[in-house]
Amino acid sequence: MDRYRPAEYPPFAVTVDLVILTVRDDTMRVLVIERAGPPFQGRWALPGGFVRPDEDLRQAATRELVEETGLTTDIHLEQLGSYGAPDRDPRMRVVTVAYLALxxxxxxxxxxxxxSAARWAPTADLVAEPDALAFDHREILNDGIERARAKLEYTPLATAFCGPEFTVAELRRIYEIVWDVRLDPRNFHRKVTGAPGFVEPTGRTSTRDGGRPAQLYRRGPASLLHPPMLRMP
Known part of the structure; x- marks a missing residue:
């Protein structure tokens, strides 16, 4: 049984950090900001900040998204995990709750x-460089990437990277970019159109993929994919 009285606990703070992933220029990218002040002044970091006394965690994550980046788009946002190593922040004991946005x-x-600045950075570059990000944000980014990759297997979340309407080829390219693999077009088409509720045809076609007109789809009503879109080893 914990015998400490509340007054004996050291002070600590709670923050939120955001792993915001998108696909730009045929590359998976994450939003990073250049810190304007200490600690780690001038270093790139995930956007985030301290939770205010009058807000819950999701409210804090949404507020930081707007304040630090100017992004107001309604995007998929889910809690990723919590990180509380005693020395993760040199200012004081800080526990952070990370959110994943796609x-x-x-x-x-x-x-x-x-x-000082904000940019969409290729995730591969940040993951490859141990000191690319401040705090423990490289670890958080790695966890966010893996969560996104895993959720593409058993949910239709890949469609979050697409526009309202998309071709199967465009959806396949999302899987290839996020998973960093090459997929067989015919096999992928069969799996996507064979998974109940994954996608549904719009009745329109597009030639933006080149070649013959391709059928346009939108996200279907399914929340889970059966069978799942398993990654190849």
Missing amino acids: AADLPSPVAGTDA
């Missing part, structure tokens, strides 16, 4: 008051 065609970000 969206298509997000605009160029605008740095907020706590940032």
Whole structure:
């Protein structure tokens, strides 16, 4: 049984950090901001900040999304995990709750008051460089990427990276970019159109993929994919 009295606990703070993923220029990218002040001044970091006393975690995540980046688009947002290593923040004991956001065609970000700059950085570059991000944000980014990859297997979340209407080839390219693999077009088409509720035809076609007109689809009503779209080893 914990015998400590409340007054004996050291002070600590709660923050939220955001892993915001999108696909731009045929590359999976994450939103990062350049820190305007200490600690890690001038270093790139995930957007985020302290939770205010009058807000819950999701409210804080949404507020930070707007304040630090200027992004107001309604995007998929889910809690990713919590991170509480004692030395993760040199200012004081800070526990952070990370959120994962996925969206298509997000605009160029605008740095907020706590940032000198904001940009969409290729995730592969940040993951490959141990010191590319401040704090423990590289670990959080890795977890966010893996969550996104896993959710593409058993949910229709890949459509979050597409526009309202898309071709099967465009959806396949999302899977290839996020999973970093090449997929067989015919096999992928069979799996996508054979999964109940994954996608549904709009009745329209498009020639933006080149070649013959391709059928346009939109996200269907399914929340889980059966059978799942399993990654190849």
